[in-house]
Amino acid sequence: MKTLIIYVSIHHGNTEKIARAITKVLNADITNLSKVKANILNQYDLIGFGSGIYYGKHSGELLNFIDSLNNQKGKMAFVFSTSGIGIIPIINDFNKFLRKGLLQKGFKIIGEFDCRGWDTYPLIVKPFGGISKGRPNKKDIESAKRFATHLKNTLIF
Ligand SMILES: Cc1cc2nc3c(=O)[nH]c(=O)nc-3n(C[C@H](O)[C@H](O)[C@H](O)COP(=O)(O)O)c2cc1C
Structure with missing residues (x-):
């Protein structure tokens, strides 16, 4: 199975x-x-498709790119992100906009991954070295690999 990963990672290279x-x-x-x-x-x-979360959603460039595509007729996709506070079920759904964009273009979403990423954007946290310092860490990388292994095992590669 031929796979392409497209990412945007502009803050600290977390994603x-x-x-x-x-x-x-x-x-x-x-x-x-x-x-x-x-x-x-x-x-x-x-x-x-993955990026950092900026103002509650994936990168605007990534969302615009998806918007510019033709209908993908069931092509498989997965999404990933890193964010300062992380996705908290029911409270925030940072993947919502990317998911919606992909579904509108006919993609079939087969998985989602997220973890925290070092965030020094809010001025108030800057003097303390930011939030989620050191993330993604070793554990996050292992989780990402487990996510990918699961995809691999459920699809024919
Ligand atoms: C302009 C900007 C806006 C951000 N907005 C959010 C946000 O709404 N929620 C959040 O949890 N983190 C937010 N962050 C933190 C990033 O999502 C986090 O640092 C992420 O890991 C950055 O990924 P990158 O290093 O791959 O760009 C923001 C960071 C920047 C620079």
């Missing part, structure tokens, strides 16, 4: 660490969104 861990397990190709041409998706069976 890139997760993207690379997943890439390794899935033996995927990986690219920063800034280098992607829309028709490259045709060459892949499974696409992973």
Whole structure:
């Protein structure tokens, strides 16, 4: 199964660490969104989309990119993110906008992963070294790898 990981990671490279861990397990190709041409998706069976969470959602560039695509007719996708406070069930659903965008374009979403990422954006936390310092950590990377292994085991690679 040919897999491509597309990521945006502009704050501290947190999401890139997760993207690379997943890439390794899935033996995927990986690219920063800034280098992607829309028709490259045709060459892949499974696409992973991920970024940091900025103002409650995935990167605007990533959401716009998905918006610009043709209907993908059931192509498989998964989503991932890192964020300062992390996804708290019922309270915040940072994946909501990306999920909606992908479904509108006909993707079939087969998995979602998130973890915390070092965040120095809020001015109030800056003097203390930010929040979620050191994340993603070893445990987060292991979780990301387990997520990818699960995908691998449920699909034919
Ligand atoms: C402009 C900006 C807005 C952010 N907004 C949020 C937010 O709404 N919720 C949150 O939990 N973290 C927020 N963060 C923290 C990032 O989601 C977190 O640091 C993430 O791991 C960054 O990933 P990256 O290093 O791959 O860019 C924000 C960070 C920046 C720079």
